[in-house]
Amino acid sequence: MPSIEMTNPAALPADWRDIVALTKPRVMSLVVFTGLCGMLAAPQLPPLVLGFTAILCIALAAGACGALNQWYEADLDAKMRRTAKRPLPDGRMDRQSALHFGVGLGAFSVLLMGLATNWLAAVLLAVSILFYVLVYTVWLKPRTPQNIVIGGAAGAFPPLIGWVAATGHFATLPLLLFAIIFLWTPPHFWALSMFVRSDYAAAGIPMLPVVAGIQNTRKQIFFYSLPMAAAAAAPWALGLTGPIYGAAATGLSLAFVVLAALVLASSAAKPSEMRAEKRLFGFSVLYLFALFAALVADRWLVW
């Protein structure tokens, strides 16, 4: 891109690429995938265009959460190497535009969800946005090392919303899917925060490794992986899914617990030496994708 004859880039209208970056597209992909799987696991499917719209609304709501998170945390992001190049801390966009964009996108996604599917799904979508922005970002994250434990609920909503958008009501299976993501979030984020803890410390965010130390965090990662594995097996144990999901949940959860045990056994102190934590973090993303893919495969091939 050619250089521009100016010193204050925030005075320019934001580039569309920066507006897209504000929505955290990579985070959105996991949210959209779990929402889609929640919908595809439901006993009845909505017409194609309504199903597509429901998933679009989940994606837009996730984008709104990303934008509002970056709007609120622009000062903190500037202090962390991992986030300093985002549009707001880098000065490529002004905060007011990010706020307007986030609020507008969130309101639009809720309204469209209500009009296209049902208002219960729209209310759940609104609750998930408000929970992520107000409860997690504004309230918990800067105050307590338990931020990700309670805040993890925000990321657990998509499969529930996908299911409710398709059926119009709650059921045991989507509530268990909610529980799986809720219990998966702490070991996933704590594994990441182990090797970027200097960033969190610099920004003054009380993530568990910063406040309680890395050995204590290793114990918590392992102990949280056990109820997560139990929650992952529950849909099969309760007879809500078939053998494909049962086999996948057992194998994947066993691998997760073994990798968490390797983290527990590790004594690496430098981020560059934290191979066990990096391996668990990488596997945790694959774990969720594979578990939900198995759920859909089970529903369509066996159940």
Add this chain to the structure above:
Amino acid sequence: MVKFEDEVVRRQRERARITAWLLGAFVVLLFFITIAKTGINW
């Protein structure tokens, strides 16, 4: 070196074009949502 005013115009045009496409896509989506909600079969 690109002039500030030229860059402003370029970005505004680019955003206007994208907004127009998104609005168009939204109108088409609303049309199909209406068809699906009213249960019309082609």
